[in-house]
Amino acid sequence: MAERLKAAVIGAGVNGLVAAAALARGGCEVTVIERGAAPGGMMALGLFARGPHPAALEALGLKPGALGPAIPTVALCPSGRHVLVEGAEARFADGSAHPGAERWRVLSRRLDRFAAALAPLLTGAPPPMRLRAEGLPGLLRFALRLRLLGARDMRELLRIGLSNAADLAADALPEGPLAGLLAFDSVLGSRAGPMAPGTVVPLLLRRAPLRRMEGLAARLAAASEGKGARLRLGAGAARILFEDDRAHGVLLDDGERVEADLVLSSLGAAQTLALAGPALFDIEAQRRIGAIRAQGAAARVDLDFAAPPRLPGLDPAHHGARLVLAPSVQAVEPAYDPVKYGRLPALPVMEGRIDGARLSLTVQCVPHDAPRDRIVAATLAALETVAPGLGGEVRHAGALSPADIEAMTGAPGGHWHHGEIALDQFLTLRPANGMARHAMGPPGLFLCGAGAHPGGDVTGLPGLNGARAALEAMR
Amino acid sequence: MSQARSYDAIIAGGGHNGLTAGAYLARAGLSVLVVERSDIVGGAAVSRELEPGWTYSNCSYVCSLLRPEVARDLDLARHGLQVIPYTGGASFTKGGEYFAYHHDQRALEREIARLSPRDVEGYERFARAVTRQCRFVRPLLLRSAPDPASFHPRDLGELLFLLRRLHDLGEREMGEAVRFWTASVGDFLDGFIEHPLIKAHLAGSGIIGTGLGVYSPGTAYVLLHHYMGDLDGAIGAWGFARGGMGAVSAALAGALRAAGGEIRVNAEVERILVKDGAAAGVVLKGGEEIRAPLVASNMDAKRTFLGCVEPGALPDDFLDAVRRFRIRGSSAKLNIALDGPPVFPAVKGEAPFLSGDLHASESLLELEAAYDDWKEGRFSAAPYFDMLIPSRIDPTMAPPGAHMASIFVQYAPYDLARDGVRDPAHWDEAAREGLKAAVLDKIEAVSPGFRGLIRHSELRAPVDIEREVGLSEGNIFQGELTFDQLLFNRPVPGWARHRSPLPGLWLVGSSAHPGGGVMAAAGANAAREILRDMKRGGRDEAAFRAA
Ligand SMILES: Cc1cc2nc3c(=O)[nH]c(=O)nc-3n(C[C@H](O)[C@H](O)[C@H](O)COP(=O)(O)OP(=O)(O)OC[C@H]3O[C@@H](n4cnc5c(N)ncnc54)[C@H](O)[C@@H]3O)c2cc1C
């Protein structure tokens, strides 16, 4: 029997780890090359995870139940009448009924049905542009599920899938924190406002319950190692090596060479191209990679207080919940506008969590290289709308701009998804036309990070799909 | 009271699409009456004399989208339509620089090279991409949109046609087509061209009439929609209808009358008559009833279904869907009678491109900022404008030596915000003067002395366009051209084929596929659907098939 196939995976973020596990399960000898001292990548910046996706968990040999309990969301309102949201259920945080609860429930159920119909497109190769074998099963399953929705729902999905979150909210919900929450989730991590066409898509990808992110990276890394992957921490990939025009291994920063028949990169397409060198890519491919939009707009902010911070109207019992400050659609859209001109919004929108005396936040929309003190100041200005005087109690504040995040993790532009999630960068066009089936350029090289289909968040799906494409190609 | 007259078909609204549909139906042998609220037909395609000696194309002002198949079928040339192409355009900067667009390939290359040699190749790729996409989309304009949720053989057939055409593009181009349909015009241009002024010049077509910014996904398609014109075979070529846009409507009215159709102006439809669960005619303002088993509405979807059909005659979920249909006002129009020719000092002497579309927006971000104002309920502080001076090549538009400027302005909201409240009533004199000043300031900066030439001017805010033409919110396309409102989604998913849940009531205006512009496609498509429904296909059907 021939030797076992060797695979090198670049990056030990969620997608690198899932890809490695799937490759190991597929019979490969896998080395994961991680520049950082610990695995996890951008998971270290995240507060809440909806994943990994059950298919990715299966590759890792983990059970969905093992992820811990789902946590609720509290949509904060300057009036103090915060709204507690648990999946399709919504009520005021004080327990009283919310007038929009029934509409929220109807909309949530509808989005759940649509998400289920979309699911087959996400857990495999994106639909093919030509009728070819690889993408066909997913496409047919999608078509079938679409039909099973019934004519009415199917038409509605085809409409709202192309529509925008602001209109969806306006049609389905009263303006206020619930509508604001919907708008926030539609653009979280993106450089877009909810009025931009295509923003309903992220909502359909974000239907799973939320859990805390803590400890997840370590568990995923352990599971991946458990499947046989070897983690090589502390040295980055310096070059992807080729022999006879096919991928042959990876040269590390410290001079070590990792030989491999398959190289999977969880970095962005542009970063991968830089590691591979342009010689093996045609000019059109280089141009398309160069045109991928990946400018991060999410910042991480941590605020430390002497004691657990108090937000009027918020029961300390909800400190562990996801707090979202996006009081209306009308508040989310203008938070996006200034970033187009490189400015910070006066009142950014954000999600966060209180852990003891610390309030940790992901803040939108922040220009790529915004100064940290300005990010903190804008964050506090927004928080003061729900907790007047909070700013004065801050003992210590830290912030990471998208530029900081890019420097730390290597993520393109520090972008949450390694590349904007928009209809022209989705499915068959992700990361770019001609590269969506995870193979990139010369044989043996594949993409498996958030920049690839179907995009970011802690799902592990790009990793899983990338590994499957690579294994498929070796058959 | 005189006895109620009856016809085979009544067209409610004499816009260019209503006239087109009416002409096709009359030619197929139906007795047709067009009832128009205004004192002239044409809707947003009219010419009026507001200052003696000057002809204003008050709303639409340039002609090219008009489907040549319709012009041929209805013999519009014989009915007096003459389109004079113009061959260029220009964008000026405050700093005295300009970019001139030429339809002549060589001249255009030289001009691009003058500003940015690296963009010559990029522009060539851009032009090729646009041309390919136009070739792909154009044949869809005169076909009905398939309903992907239907098993009807015709829907399956149209769906197959669409998929086959996509497939024929080849894998790479198919991806590019999808990208084109979903990208923003700004991102799309960024992929080809570097020079900000050239990009700004080209991006304008992506936002005209649209409540979206240059960086909003979907605006690349709007650009495509505006490039669909083909005068003399040149894609994206534009021209003037001699005598103003009213000439298009006059020719269509001529074709309608020649086929035996009748037109009544100053006849406003108040209600669509419903008898036994089907449309049965119209009731005019004043109470007159006119009977017909078929009513084709040229009004937009909201005006038709929410305004003119009695409650209960249409199902609730359909009405909800009509309410969700987005018709947003975002454009204004400034028409000006000038005592002499405006001068652009950046250009030495006479240049043919001055007879084309003139702009003064310098970058994509400037255009995007104009959109941000609109989102917040303000008219743009630095609006995008598209100015044409048709009198430079059409002497019928103004007295000798004098000129007429037709200035399309983007963006102006329908419900202007004031103190946090949005209300169309805020369009008072001060607001109008404010918008006019914002536009004239920009023009004056690139054409000093322009203000001094003004003899008479007319500003049409979205409310005015709504009031005068009946376009809801003043939306020039009778509904946003966003991709959730195109093809099978236009105007309402499941009802994209001009029909409505009320038997006998049809939609023939721009609210239907393929949307707005003086294209005559919606009217022609609707007529075909109606005739097919009546099994009266005949010759015109064959003509469509050949097209
Ligand atoms: C501020 C912020 C908050 C977020 N919060 C959440 C959240 O709450 N919930 C959620 O679901 N998602 C969140 N995300 C998004 C989510 O973290 C990412 O989409 C996801 O983690 C991407 O995983 P990945 O494996 O594709 O890439 P990454 O996590 O970026 O992993 C790439 C890895 O490659 C390594 N690397 C880079 N260059 C090299 C090299 N040359 N050689 C070797 N290794 C290299 C990096 O160190 C990194 O470990 C957040 C993102 C940001 C920016």
Ligand SMILES: Cc1cc2nc3c(=O)[nH]c(=O)nc-3n(C[C@H](O)[C@H](O)[C@H](O)COP(=O)(O)OP(=O)(O)OC[C@H]3O[C@@H](n4cnc5c(N)ncnc54)[C@H](O)[C@@H]3O)c2cc1C
């Ligand atoms: C300012 C402006 C500039 C434009 N510029 C251009 C351009 O340069 N080139 C281009 O191709 N397109 C342009 N357009 C778009 C184009 O003019 C329109 O999309 C197109 O004319 C719409 O035609 P239609 O027949 O579908 O509808 P409409 O023209 O809206 O026709 C509807 C008709 O119904 C009538 N009506 C309404 N209510 C009633 C009633 N109750 N009873 C009886 N009749 C009624 C109206 O009076 C009108 O005549 C412009 C539009 C505007 C507003």
